[in-house]
Amino acid sequence: MPRFSEPRSEEALLARARTLAGRSIAEVAAALGLPVPADLRHHKGWVGHLVEKALGVTAGSAPVPDFASLGIELKTLPLDAEGVPTETTFVSSLDFGDPAALSWEGSSVRKKLARILWLPVQADPAVPLAERRFGNALLWSPTPEEEARLRADFEEIAGMIEAGFVERVTAHRGKVLQLRPKGANARQLRWMVDAEDGALARTAPRAFYLRRSFTAELVRRHWALGG
DNA sequence: CCGTGATCATTC
DNA sequence: GAATGATCACGG
Numbered sequence: 001m002p003r004f005s006e007p008r009s010e011e012a013l014l015a016r017a018r019t020l021a022g023r024s025i026a027e028v029a030a031a032l033g034l035p036v037p038a039d040l041r042h043h044k045g046w047v048g049h050l051v052e053k054a055l056g057v058t059a060g061s062a063p064v065p066d067f068a069s070l071g072i073e074l075k076t077l078p079l080d081a082e083g084v085p086t087e088t089t090f091v092s093s094l095d096f097g098d099p100a101a102l103s104w105e106g107s108s109v110r111k112k113l114a115r116i117l118w119l120p121v122q123a124d125p126a127v128p129l130a131e132r133r134f135g136n137a138l139l140w141s142p143t144p145e146e147e148a149r150l151r152a153d154f155e156e157i158a159g160m161i162e163a164g165f166v167e168r169v170t171a172h173r174g175k176v177l178q179l180r181p182k183g184a185n186a187r188q189l190r191w192m193v194d195a196e197d198g199a200l201a202r203t204a205p206r207a208f209y210l211r212r213s214f215t216a217e218l219v220r221r222h223w224a225l226g227g
Numbered sequence: 228c229c230g231t232g233a234t235c236a237t238t239c
Numbered sequence: 240g241a242a243t244g245a246t247c248a249c250g251g
Contacts, residue, residue, distance in 0.1 A: 045232030061231045
């Protein structure tokens with residue numbers, strides 16, 4: 001059954017997450033006394049918030065791990081009928097005000113991806129939201145090979161930003177990790193320091209995302225699903 | 228206002 | 240069909 005308190009160990013967290021396996025969104029929501037929206041069009045992060053409540057996440061929107069004391073990030077992983085992720089995975093926003101944010105070691109990307117609790121959730125559009133079921137959770141850390149691929153993409157993107165070409169970093173760049181706009185709308189802007197002259201300039205807020213091909217590979221390897 | 232939770236909608 | 244760029248809701 002879902003609980004409200006934060007788990008104190010990896011084992012406790014994983015055990016609790018696995019109680020969600022096979023359960024429907026309607027069941028989990030009912031246990032928490034939450035109504036299920038008809039669809040996600042106006043509730044895009046709803047499933048993620050539902051799972052947070054069920055597993056005892058208290059961190060809110062602070063840029064820290066969901067389970068701060070355990071250093072674990074929680075991510076839902078929406079899968080289609082074949083077990084392939086239907087969406088990219090948000091990793092972290094780019095902090096234009098933090099010089100360390102552009103070094104791999106100091107980056108929020110490395111920290112966020114260091115340990116993730118993946119919770120697969122059915123996302124076949126043919127299945128109504130309330131009837132979709134959760135899968136078996138996986139506590140994951142990147143292998144050295146995966147980290148090398150992530151780091152290579154990150155450093156390519158970070159290098160362009162440091163050189164003053166942030167506007168030329170599109171979502172096409174990066175094999176497993178990409179940088180995309182992330183904001184309420186395209187009109188929202190952030191201040192950044194221009195690499196050339198040090199002047200302040202406005203630019204769109206951006207965030208790092210994992211490509212579907214990367215998480216699809218993860219699913220195939222750990223759940224033996226998909227094609 | 229901003230960051231986290233993500234998915235949508237248009238274009239390719 | 241899949242990917243990119245845009246968008247929606249919420250808490251603090």
